[in-house]
Amino acid sequence: MASAVSTPVYLDYHATTPVDPRVFEVMQPWLAGGVSGLFGNPSSMHGFGERARQAVEQARVQVAALVGVDPQEVIFTSGATESINLAIKGMLLPRGGGRPTGRLVTSAVEHRATLDPVKRLARQGVDVVCLEVNRLGYVELLHLVNALTPETRLVSLLLANNEIGTIAPAEAISDVCRSRGIPLHWDACQAPGHVPWESPAWGGDLVSLSAHKIYGPQGIGALIVRKREPSLRLTPLIEGGGHEQHLRSGTVPVALAVGFGAAAELARLEGPAESQRLRMWRDWLWTELCGHLKNSRPADRQPLHVMSAEPPDWLCRNGDPERALPGNLNFSVAGVDGDRLLTSMVDIAVSSGAACSSTNPEPSHVLRAIGRSEALAKASLRMGLGRFTTMGQLEFAAITLTRVIRQLRGQ
Ligand code: PLP
Numbered sequence: 001m002a003s004a005v006s007t008p009v010y011l012d013y014h015a016t017t018p019v020d021p022r023v024f025e026v027m028q029p030w031l032a033g034g035v036s037g038l039f040g041n042p043s044s045m046h047g048f049g050e051r052a053r054q055a056v057e058q059a060r061v062q063v064a065a066l067v068g069v070d071p072q073e074v075i076f077t078s079g080a081t082e083s084i085n086l087a088i089k090g091m092l093l094p095r096g097g098g099r100p101t102g103r104l105v106t107s108a109v110e111h112r113a114t115l116d117p118v119k120r121l122a123r124q125g126v127d128v129v130c131l132e133v134n135r136l137g138y139v140e141l142l143h144l145v146n147a148l149t150p151e152t153r154l155v156s157l158l159l160a161n162n163e164i165g166t167i168a169p170a171e172a173i174s175d176v177c178r179s180r181g182i183p184l185h186w187d188a189c190q191a192p193g194h195v196p197w198e199s200p201a202w203g204g205d206l207v208s209l210s211a212h213k214i215y216g217p218q219g220i221g222a223l224i225v226r227k228r229e230p231s232l233r234l235t236p237l238i239e240g241g242g243h244e245q246h247l248r249s250g251t252v253p254v255a256l257a258v259g260f261g262a263a264a265e266l267a268r269l270e271g272p273a274e275s276q277r278l279r280m281w282r283d284w285l286w287t288e289l290c291g292h293l294k295n296s297r298p299a300d301r302q303p304l305h306v307m308s309a310e311p312p313d314w315l316c317r318n319g320d321p322e323r324a325l326p327g328n329l330n331f332s333v334a335g336v337d338g339d340r341l342l343t344s345m346v347d348i349a350v351s352s353g354a355a356c357s358s359t360n361p362e363p364s365h366v367l368r369a370i371g372r373s374e375a376l377a378k379a380s381l382r383m384g385l386g387r388f389t390t391m392g393q394l395e396f397a398a399i400t401l402t403r404v405i406r407q408l409r410g411q
Helices: 022-030 046-065 082-094 112-122 141-147 170-180 254-292 338-343 363-371 372-380 393-408
Strands: 074-077 103-107 129-130 152-158 182-189 208-210 221-225 316-317 328-333 380-384
Touching: 022 254, 046 074, 046 208, 046 221, 046 254, 074 082, 082 112, 082 152, 082 182, 082 208, 082 221, 103 112, 103 141, 112 129, 112 152, 129 141, 141 170, 152 170, 170 182, 254 316, 254 328, 254 393, 338 372, 338 380, 338 393, 363 372, 372 380
Parallel strands: 103 129, 103 152, 152 182, 182 208
Antiparallel strands: 074 221, 208 221, 316 328, 328 380
């Protein structure tokens, strides 16, 4: 029953996911090393080190299996932000020092973990092409093709958008890059378990992952570096003991790696069924909201010029309703003040954009890029359903959202 739900209800699974209890269980002995005796530096030659090394290597196998690559292609990092920085700067910065050169192609709807390093590289002289997207959030293939030149060193794109959930046409993009011999990096941290893997690592040469987006611990991620001809030569950003094939020095945190491995295995085994349930429940929630808030439109596939009219009582979906992350529901609420909408969400933990941008009063750059007006972009909610979401929570969310939106509209 909706009334029995404890609040606030967490519906922000794109920002982070709670650690799955089964993940915590396998991490626990490594966190309590003084009690369990399970601790060690994976680089040490004695028995403690050997056990730690085995645990890290098992985790590497589990993460590799999640995206269908060889374990030797998995480089552990502190999270997706570091992986993305390593992929982008690692490909553009010359190994011997000096100014970066060449072209880098990315898009306007990327996460800040991509946009910020890209801006820095642009200031240093890299020829950056930031592709626009269409109103569903896709880079047009022709625009990508036209942006590629012999000087292009890397294409870096989101596989699944963390705000509007749009899933990139991975195969087509990968085919284009491969046919030109240009390395492709996917920021894939929202994707595991939810984007079917037609091809290993979705055809990317570099793939950034994060444990805390898949019910693992915060503070660990991976950069997948595919073996290919010619092989990729990345410049490491952190140097020290030569760990992780000299690409990321520093002791691998064993407990976190073990947790990441367990989370990856659960995502691989349970992801497809979980996705199906989340998609069904997300669609239920949207239909419910549209039913309660009159003149709303269940799936926004109107041309942009029609939308720009912005009737005062619209509720419009952002992203592609037919090809989005299953737990993602992002919509704009016309006729209400954006700041008041967000501050009214006391019983439901949702966001208006990426969590890392929530201190920024600017409207979401993703929503602006798909053509939403400033006012509509501000009056938007990103809801993320996840593994521990219940139907009772969604009933509560539907009732609460309907009440709040009606109140703000003075209905
Ligand atoms: N890329 C995307 C699409 C994200 O959603 C996030 C997390 O918010 C990141 C990168 C950064 O990940 P991390 O928190 O692991 O550094």
